[in-house]
Structure formats: structure tokens, C-alpha cells
Amino acid sequence: MSRFQPITILSSLGVLCFLSLLVALKVGSVAVSWNDLWLIISAAENPWKDLVLQLRLPRALAAFATGGMLALAGCLMQVLLRNPLADPYIMGISGGAACAALSAMLLGLAASLIPVAAFIGAMASMLLVFALARGDGPWSSTRMLLSGVVLAAGWGALISLILALGPDNSLRGMLFWLMGDLSNASVPSVVWVAFPGLFLIAMLRARSLNILSLGEVTAAALGENTNRLSWLIYLLASILTAMAVAIAGSIGFVGLIIPHAMRLIIGSDHRLLLPAAVMAGASFLTLADTLARTVVNPLQLPVGIITALTGVPLFLYLLYRAKLQS
């Protein structure tokens, strides 16, 4: 736990969200001045209007939503499996999405259909784990985890197969997708309804998440229907992950590192942790994507490389500091 009040942390994160979006709009191959940016936001005419509103804004919002959804899904998965190594992709959802997306690329489908294919692949993978793990009824996180991890390995093999079979000219696109890339990303409006809705449901059950992290028996003894709660969490996390993966491919580390980092900063009460993780994940990915498209300008890096390269040392630092404090 940190020395700061939760309200201070949450409001700082809110400010960070706002700033990260501003920076994403300002910085790029052409640096827009603060003055121009202000004029554009206040709906005045400006030569950079199209650049900012048509190119940078959709991409910044895509990064923002994707980061928030991945961080939220990561929090949920870690409670569900009561395993700190769990991330949104652990159950093979990104693998299923990747197989479907790469197959679509292999078949030469239109670029606009790739996210649809990815979403369908992710949902199919989720249903497969659901059917495999359900067995004779009661929830078992071990069986769930095993089915998911084995399925993920299977998807991995299929991805390698598709990469091996794919023509050379589509390999670059496939690899970028696999590393997570926001260059052509945009957020369909349904996500702007679904994401807040799912977040709200998660917040309603936030105290139950605290109880569930004490173990299934304890949670049941404290009045939780753990079976129903577990399936609800799995469903929420899966849909969030599927949407994120459909928008941006499989961006790593955000869903693993942001929840842990926020636990170290704000504690493990999910009523504070969930909003903190959503805001931190959203601003982290927005800033990471801004870096990805500026750091080796005019080249663009897949944002997944940036999240890994910055996320790992950041997380290790927080862990080191937490150890010193205790």
C-alpha cells in the first residue's frame, strides 16, 4: 500500500488520462502547437484540423479504449484464476483471435473484415474453453486454467503453421498484428457502449471480487454464489479481451503489468483497483502508441514492442520499491 490517499491516486490517474490524449493529439510527424490544438478542440477552423481529428484522434481513442479494456480484463482474470501470472490472453482468447485474423489475411479478405474475424475467433475460443472446462458442472479454476493454457498452445501451433504457409508479402502484416499494432485501428461505436457497460457490471461486483480472491470456499461461506460469479467474470473478461484484440491485435504486457502495478500503488480493494487499472491502462497504451509512431519517425513500430520495453522495467521498479517498503 502506498502513502497516498486513494482519492488522490484516482484523480491523478484521471488527469493522466486527459494529458495522455492531449499528447497523442499533439505529437507526431508534424508537431501541432498547443495553440493550434486548443483551436481545433474548440471547433475553430485550423489547417491541422483534419490531421488531428481524422488521423490522430481515432488512433488515440483506439489505444485508450484498448488499454483500458486489457487492464480491466487482466484484473478480472487474476481474481478468477487467483493466479498473479494470469493475463487476458492466458486462456487462449488472443490465440483464437490471431488464428482467425491471420486466416482472413491469408485468404485476402478486406482489411475492414480482419477485426470482425478476430472477434469471432476470440469468442469461438472462449466458448471452446467454456465447453471443455465446464465438465459435469461445478467451476474449477484448475481445470479452466489447464484447458485454456493447452488450447492457447494449440492456437500457437496453428499460428506458426499459417505463418509458414503465408506468402512473403503478407508476413509483415501478420507479424505486426501478432505484436499488436494500432496503425489502422479505430473503435467501432458498439465498443463505446459495451466497454462502459461491462465496466459498470464489474464495479457492481467489485466487493464480490475481493471476497472471491480469498478463495472459493471462503467466498461461498461469506454468501457468494461462486459458480455464477466465476462464469460472470470469465464472460466479462473474455468479451473485453475479444474487443481489445479485434481493435489492436494481441498487445502484450498491458493486461498483466497494469493490474499488478495498480495493486502495488492503490491496494487490492477492487472498488478502487478496477477504475485505477482502467485509467492507467488507457493512458499507458495511449502514451506507448504515441511513442511507437514517433520514436523512429517516419517508421512506425508495433505498439506491442513499446509496451513490453517500457512495461517490464517499470513493473520491476515498482516491485523493487514495494519490497523495500515492507
Added chain:
Amino acid sequence: MSTTPLLQTTDLGLKIPGRCLLEELNWQIHAGEMWALIGRNGSGKTTLLHTLAGLRKPCCGHIELAQQQQLLKLELLSRKQIALRLALLQQHVSHSFEATVLQMVLSGRHPHLGLWQRETAADYQLARAALVAMDLADMEQRIVSSLSGGESRRLAFATMLVQETKLLLLDEPSNHLDLGHQVLIMEKLQELVFKQQHGALIAIHDLNLAARYCSHVLMLFGDGRYLAGPLDDVLSSARLSELYQHPIEQMIWDQGSYFSPGPTTPR
């Protein structure tokens, strides 16, 4: 007794794969009764406690829980309704993420709170009082995983107190506790049961604590048989020797009975 029992079992049977632990248990616990649940390792004490708490299904028979002077079948009640009526102190509680002591003890209020509700000042007051009662007053902000075995045991006990249920099921509450704290929790239980008319069923290996504080005994032999009744009718060196398959000697002194294992007899 004419009053409604807090909980009642009818022809309850418990099985684990390959073995029948308990057959046709017909048993009632009333307010103001403190039951010791004794038996050898693996005789089904924990299984019985978990079954009574509705966490596992019995193989036959049924369990009824009192709700406003009426007995209702356990399987018809929601988990939340059950948690408002009975609390279970488990043998082990695992913590996968780092919660503070205060957060942990407040989790006992979970069944009392609705979806949108936060803990009120009254809930905090209750939680802090329970921590004080369990000698944990200055540990509010400690991380649960940093507590010693005895401290986390007392924390679990405090959490159970905060749940404020009429019926308490305890699985070896005195484990890991030093003698002073063993007496502390047994006296707290006595106060709850005899003064405030709660009911408690306590799985316990320490016969002397059981003999000194409990009013009734439920003995599980682990082969389907059981014995239930007021303490003095059930606890005897002959019965205990049979139960533990080891000679147990009873010494009578001015404050009651003292039980001690005798030397192993050569077979």
C-alpha cells in the same frame, strides 16, 4: 426441547470416495448450546462442518436451518441467506493478493451489504471492536500474509464475529494459538453462546479445552457411527479410548475432568 433448533439434520449421511464417514445423523443444535465436535484425523469433522454450511452436498438425508422460528431446507436457501445465519471458520484461509487486516475483517460484513452499498461507519466500528477483542487492535494496516500463524487465526475468528450470525461452525479454532489466546477465544465463544444465545459447533482436538468450555459433545467415529449428547454423558475415558483407539485416562479434579493419553499398550 420445544424451541426451534438453530439447525437440524435428518438421516444425514456423509461419504468420501471408498468410505462412509457418517450414517443417519439425527442431530439438533439449539441457541445456548456449545458443541465440541471430536474424532480422529479423517473422521469427517471438516466434511461435516462444510456440509452443514451448505458447501458440499450430503449423500443422503437433509439439513434444515432456522429462519424466524421456522425450519427451512438448506438447499432452498441462497448462499447469502445461509451466510446471514451461519458462519464458518475454516482450518486454512489462503490469500492470493495482499489485503490488509482491516480489509480482511470487513469481509465478514459482505453478506450484510447490498450491491451498491459500501461499509458504513457502524461496520467499521464492529470490525475494529472485533480486532480489539482478538488482541489485534494495532495491526489494522498490516498485510495479512505478514501475520504469524496465531495472529491470522485470531483474524479469521474476528472476521467470523463480524459476520454476526446466530450459528457458528468452527474448524479447530484453537490451532496455532498460545494458551492465553486459546482461553481468550473459548471464553469469547462462551460469552456468545451462553450470554447472547448463539449456538456453536467446534471441531477440536484439545479434549481439555472441550471439557472445560463446551456443554455438549458430538463424537464421530469415522465409520458411520456417532454419539451426541451433553458433555458429561458422552465424555468418558472408555469412550474416548475407543474413539482415538488409544488409551485415554480421565482425572477428576476440583474444576472438572482432565484427559491425558496413556502409554501405548504393546499389541
